[in-house]
Amino acid sequence: MITLHDVTYTYQDEKDGVQDINITIKPGECVLLCGRSGCGKTTLTRLINGLIPHFFPGKLAGRVTLDSVDLAEMPMYAIAEKVGSVFQNPRTQFFNVDTDSEIAFCMENLSYPVETILARMQKTVKDLRAESLLGRSIFALSGGEKQKVAFASVYAPSPDVYVLDEPSSNLDVASIDQVREILLLLKQQGKTIVIAEHRLYYLQEIVDRIIYLDKGRIAAEYTVEQFLALDSAAAMSRGLRTMDLHKVVLAEQRNQPNFPVLTVEKLTLKYEKNIVLEDVNLAVAKGDVVGIIGRNGAGKSTFSKVLCGLQQEFSGTFCYHGKPVAAKQRLKLAYMVMQDVNYQLFAESVEEECSLGVVSPEPNMIVDVLKELDLYECRSRHPVSLSGGQKQRTAIAAGILCNKEILIFDEPTSGLDFDGMKQVSKLLTQLTEMGKIVFVVTHDYEFIALACNRVIHFDGGRLQDDFAINRQNSKKLRDFFVR
């Protein structure tokens, strides 16, 4: 049993702590922690897996106990045997570079004998149906496969409690489904599960209790029935994503711009004799917001790289305003806002970032764009010190000021709450008003329903479908995301 008794915690930099938390979690219970970004749900998971106070220093008052033992007095390795943790980013939680060692890692640390490790590994891969993931390099795994290995590595020593911090944020639909299956298995085994999440839909059959946090405090508690009974307006006002994807409705009829300026003809790309893209044909107009959907490995990211000119097309043509544009010219025309924007921020301040790579920067235009994107106040701050959303907007500002006509977003809403998602959607509208063409690679159904006017669906390197988002096509879209 886990109890948090009058817990108040402040981080060293005094950001986003929690106050007056009292929770009792029964063995075998599954508790969902939700709320806006920065509401303190991640902090609660850290209190339960011991990272607070053992890894994050700060001011902690109150007691967190596991089976009546104070976690602050247990060493981390003793907690590790009882509490397994899976984090948001599958890429940065692997200590090893091969899957076998990663699955064995925790047990090796806990000095299990080799025979036990082998037996447990065998059971783990069987239970989680992860046989095909054995003996692989982690660099060759997809995000979903990585997350499965992360689950396997905490499942193997068989802890009683599982603490999960946004495990679905970087995953596609099929992989989220796999996470759901794993969670169902854990529940069957009577494990205690604490999960902090923005995406709620896949947890409907799993959670027993929902704790809603606001500004570091517990603001409400719901059962699943109560929670599902909240109407969408109530959920939105709490900054929450939907728990039932069937409730996602397409908003008003969208603009469907007519005159295509960007055309793609017979695009085919091979990589080491494998066909990655085949015979892709497309025409896109200014003002289009095109959602790119498909499973992992369907060709979405290759297509966006080719579109940006980062990869040469094997055959086929791109035309912009009727003129063919080669890869080199597309590099000047198109710009990708990466999922991890940290890679594309180079300068000492937001303002400098905006003039970087621009041949003759116009100060007036920089000011305009910064104001437009709500960055003017922090123009002299270092990009590192910004919040995730501000960083994303800085990257967008840089793209606009480089005179890019085509903007491609790679998973812009991963790990965002409802408010964050709405803001991104507003940004895309702003971009279309500037006459840009926008593409969005995404696994986020709610976001597409909110922001896109058109969807292209890749499957096995082919453009399987290309349709406008409207009432008639809503079933098609839902069938892809809802199972």
Next chain:
Amino acid sequence: MKLIQVLANQKKQGRLQLDPRTKLFILLIGNLGVLFAPSLRYEIFLAGSAIVFGLFCGVYRSSLIMAAVYCLLITLQILGAAYLVGVWKISIVAFISFCRKIFPCAMLGGVLIATTKVNEFMAALNRLRISKTIFIPLVVLLRYFPMMKEEWEHIRNAMKMRGISPSFWAIIRHPVTTLEYVYVPMLIAASNLADQLSAAAITRGIDNPSPRTCLQQVGFHALDAVSAGGALLLLAAAWL
């Protein structure tokens, strides 16, 4: 027994299966060899041996690329010394001899990283009774190198899209600025990675003071003795 099969298959990769401690020893000897190298001939001999060692360990592709790079360096140095004049001669020849000096160590270090699993390395360091406060950062470093390639890909793509591509000419014309553009995001990515990695490792019990077990068997075999002896002989050749 599928799992056992997988483990057995991995053992077969590469010709020479050495204990990580032997590889560390050879790396150390390589460093000493460079330090005491009496002549260019000895250095070439040393670099050649490092490449052969890489090939024996099964790192074929990188070893061959490195061999080609080394030949190019030597040729450039000889041509540079003969035909260039003034500042160019000094700077280019000095730069090349610096690269040449660190080459055997870089090669041996690369082989160590490419052929050693993180947990094998940990087990070996454990056996050497090195304290965890020292070896955990070392292991994180070992873990980071293969990841640098991915990070570099992202950063290079981001730079290309901003027209500040780290091309050959950009590096020649604005070496400092170009390097800055690379290292700022790289440093941030690395520090994020180190934080998250440490948090994950600590929730998986890495701070356990009792000795950790290891799935991969580490231990000395005849080949370890042969390789270590060979390395010592190479070092001794510096005084011949």
